[in-house]
Structures are given as C-alpha cells and as structure tokens.
Amino acid sequence: MSRITFIMKLARQINPLKVERALPLYSNYSTMLQSTIHRQSEEDEVEFPKNRTVNNSTSQIQIKEVGTVPQLQIGQNVPRKDKISFLVSTLMDIQDNKEAVYSTLDAWVAWERNFPIGALKNVLLALEKEKQWHRIIQVIKWMLSKGQGTTRGTYGQLIEALDMDHRVEEANEVWNKKLAFDLHSVPWKLCKLMISVYYRNNMLEDLVKLFKGLEAFDRKPPEKSIVQKVADAYELLGLPEEKERVLEKYKDLFVESSNGKHKKISHTRSPKKIKPSQKG
Incomplete structure (x- = not known):
C-alpha cells in the first residue's frame, strides 16, 4: 500500500472522530490532512505516471497526461511531541x-522510516496517566x-x-509464557509486580509457587514488602510453619536503623484481608 493511500486512510478515520481539538497543535499537519480528503475523488485518476504506455495482447493504450502527484510530507515537518x-x-x-x-496505529506509522518505538513508549505513558x-x-x-517491543519491560x-x-x-x-521460564534472571521489579498481582487477586497458591521458584535459584527478595506478602499468603493457606520459616530466613530485611541503632520490626501483625478476584 502506498504512502498516499495510508495517509488518506488516516484522514478518513479521524474526520468522523471529531478530533479537531488536537489538530490545531500543528497547522501544517491539519492542512495536509484536509487536502488529502479533497483529493480522494481524484485518486483513481492518478493511477499511472505521465505519458506512460500500457501494453496488452490486443492494443496499446496511450495514457493522457495526468500531471504530477504532489509529494505529501506528513510526519516530516511535524514535531514529534x-x-x-x-x-x-x-x-x-x-x-x-x-x-x-489497529487501523489508526497503522496509519500513524505509515510515513515513518523506522518503527517509532520511542514515541510509542511516550504514548503509553500518556495513556497510563489517564488510566x-x-x-x-x-x-x-x-x-x-508487528514484532516490536518484545522486551521484559513491555x-x-x-x-x-x-x-x-x-x-x-x-x-x-502472559507471565507464564513470556517471563516465568526465566526466574533465574527476570528482574525483581517484575517478580514483585507479579507477586502483587497474585496477592491482590487472592491467587495465593500461585504466589507461593512463584516465590519458591525464586528461592530455588537462591534469589533473595530486595525488600520486606515482598516477604510480608509471602508470609501473609502462607498464613491464609494454613501453613504457619512456612510463614515462620520465611520470616526467619529474611529477618534482616525487617531491621531498620534508628538513630544509629538497629531496631527490629515485629512481623507478627495480622494479615491483610485480600479482596476476591474481580472478573472484567
């Protein structure tokens, strides 16, 4: 599909969406988009270049001069932001x-020479702020x-x-297929995320299974909040011995410095009540 066709596709999509409030950000972009809409009826007339002869088995058809197709530079003169x-x-x-x-995203990247992974990360951050x-x-x-962004962070x-x-x-x-097979090296940031997901959704057996897998690689949790969630899970599962084992093994994480002295924080608090999973 040509660049012109992609641009026209985008123009057709955004026109009924009434996103004029976004277009004033860059007048050149707005002008070019509007011009593509007016050219839609002319698209079929620009099928061949100037004075090109088309041969077939029965005759030769001389194409009349149709002029030069303007080179639309959408995306090249518009600031990235x-x-x-x-x-x-x-x-x-x-x-x-x-x-x-998907069609909107396809049209948006149509004029990009390289896949704009950096710009899309900023788009995701903006969408995240809006929840x-x-x-x-x-x-x-x-x-x-598209085979892009296949990273642990994504x-x-x-x-x-x-x-x-x-x-x-x-x-x-997604966790099991893309990350869980690599527990010996997957970052603790992602492990903490998944432990929190299991904890919030009352998936306690999955939580302790994940933690045991990390322990099997002798990976020490970096903060006490992780250990506390694991301890709470063991208690709610009716495994007090495992709870005490975990708290004892990682008790150094519960020691904080206060005025130069070490203070041991109690780890016998009541477990947090966990809400049942909500189906979307």
Whole structure:
C-alpha cells in the first residue's frame, strides 16, 4: 500500500472522530490532512505516471497526461511531541474497537522510516496517566503483532494493564509464557509486580509457587514488602510453619536503623484481608 493511500486512510478515520481539538497543535499537519480528503475523488485518476504506455495482447493504450502527484510530507515537518499528542487524543476518542485502533496505529506509522518505538513508549505513558488501561493493552498488543517491543519491560507493562483492566487470568498467561521460564534472571521489579498481582487477586497458591521458584535459584527478595506478602499468603493457606520459616530466613530485611541503632520490626501483625478476584 502506498504512502498516499495510508495517509488518506488516516484522514478518513479521524474526520468522523471529531478530533479537531488536537489538530490545531500543528497547522501544517491539519492542512495536509484536509487536502488529502479533497483529493480522494481524484485518486483513481492518478493511477499511472505521465505519458506512460500500457501494453496488452490486443492494443496499446496511450495514457493522457495526468500531471504530477504532489509529494505529501506528513510526519516530516511535524514535531514529534505534537504527533504523540495527536495520537493520544485520537486513541482516547476512537471507538472501543480493535480493528479501529489497529487501523489508526497503522496509519500513524505509515510515513515513518523506522518503527517509532520511542514515541510509542511516550504514548503509553500518556495513556497510563489517564488510566486508559484497555487502550494500553490494545496498543501493546498491536506493537507485539508487528514484532516490536518484545522486551521484559513491555510484557511487564502489559501485565500491569491487564491486571488493572480486571483480566488477571490473561495477565497470568502472559507471565507464564513470556517471563516465568526465566526466574533465574527476570528482574525483581517484575517478580514483585507479579507477586502483587497474585496477592491482590487472592491467587495465593500461585504466589507461593512463584516465590519458591525464586528461592530455588537462591534469589533473595530486595525488600520486606515482598516477604510480608509471602508470609501473609502462607498464613491464609494454613501453613504457619512456612510463614515462620520465611520470616526467619529474611529477618534482616525487617531491621531498620534508628538513630544509629538497629531496631527490629515485629512481623507478627495480622494479615491483610485480600479482596476476591474481580472478573472484567
């Protein structure tokens, strides 16, 4: 598909969405988008270049001069931050439909020479500030379908968005398929995220299984909040011996310095009540 066709596709999509509030950010972009709409009726007339002869088995057809197709430079003269703002605004206004979102993203990157992974990360951060979890999921899955952003950080962001969108089963599936096989090196930041996901959704058996897997690689938790969640899970599962074992093994994490002296913090508090999983 040509660049012109992609641009026209984007113009057709955003026109009914009434996102004029985003277009004034860059007048050149607005002008070019409007011009593509007016050219839609002329697209079929620009099928061949100037004075080209087309041969077939029966005759030769001389194509009349149709003029020069203007070179649209959308994306090249627009500041990156404005294109990001435009996409965020469009994604927040567009209908909640996978095909519509994917088509918008396809059109947005159509004029990019290289896949704009950096710009899309900023788009995701902007959507996260607006708590647009469902849209974040769609954008990340679109990126992954293009073979882009296949990093631990991206999968962690997807897991968090799925959890916030009440799709914990899917979040667990992503964890098991993309990250859990590598427990000896997956960052503790992601392990902590998944432990928290299990804890919030009352998936206590999965929580202790994950922690035991980390212990099998002799990986020490970096902070006491992780150990406390594990201890709470053991208690709620009716395994007080395991709870005490974990608290004893990592008791140094519960020692804080106060005025130059070490102070031991009690680890016998009542476990936090965990709300049952909500289905989205």
